[in-house]
Amino acid sequence: MANTFTAPFAQTPKISTGVLTAAGTSVDDDPTNSVLIATAGGDGALLTSLTCIPRVTVTASRINLFVSGDSGSTKRLVSSVLMEAQTVNTTTVTAQTVFTEITETTPMRLEAAERIYMNSAVALSDGIVCTAETTDF
Numbered sequence: 070m071a072n073t074f075t076a077p078f079a080q081t082p083k084i085s086t087g088v089l090t091a092a093g094t095s096v097d098d099d100p101t102n103s104v105l106i107a108t109a110g111g112d113g114a115l116l117t118s119l120t121c122i123p124r125v126t127v128t129a130s131r132i133n134l135f136v137s138g139d140s141g142s143t144k145r146l147v148s149s150v151l152m153e154a155q156t157v158n159t160t161t162v163t164a165q166t167v168f169t170e171i172t173e174t175t176p177m178r179l180e181a182a183e184r185i186y187m188n189s190a191v192a193l194s195d196g197i198v199c200t201a202e203t204t205d206f
Contacts, residue, residue, distance in 0.1 A: 079115050079204035083107070085185075088196035089121075089132070093188025096133055096146045103135055103144060103186040109179035110205030116177040116185065118202035119168040121152060125195035129154045132166060132197070135186040136179070144186050147177075152189070152197070179203070 085107035093102035107116070121132050130152045135144035152166040171177050179185070187199050 079206055081110065081205040083114075083203050083205065085201045085203065087187065087199050088124075089187060089189040089199060090193060090196040092190060092192040093133070094190050096149075098143045098145065100133065100135060100144055100146070100186070100188050103133075103188040104199070105141065105184060106187050106199050107185040107201040107203050109181060109183045109203065111181050112206040113181050113183070114179045114203045114205045116171055116179055116201060116203050117173045119171050119185075119199070121150075121166045121187075121189075121197050121199045122163055123152070123155065123157055123193060123195075123197045125193060126156045126158075127152060127154060127193055127197070128191055130193075130197075131190040132199070133188050133190075134168065135188075137184045137186060138180055138182075140182075141184055141186065 087106040091102035134148040
């Protein structure tokens with residue numbers, strides 16, 4: 070990207086999702102069963118929200134967040150949250166698990182074409198839906 074002397078502003082909001090179904094317990098540079106959630110645009114992006122919600126009853130589970138700058142060949146662990154155990158049924162609200170350090174006021178800055186991957190420490194046949202809100206520059 071060429072240098073610019075005018076302030077760049079985030080311009081294109083996007084919502085991206087992925088579903089975690091298989092257990093991915095490793096947190097090394099090639100984590101098992103990681104799922105692509107979002108890809109930054111050609112000039113980078115701001116990640117302003119990251120949430121996960123189960124589609125079926127779930128035991129407590131660690132949800133891992135990885136960032137890759139090389140199209141997924143190497144994925145670096147950058148954050149993790151605990152999804153609490155919950156029963157999903159028609160008479161209760163299903164609670165979201167939120168990565169609280171990623172917000173509108175404290176976004177994660179992504180380089181051009183950088184990718185967000187996630188995995189869950191437990192398998193869940195119906196899956197855990199993860200949602201990323203990004204804004205491309």
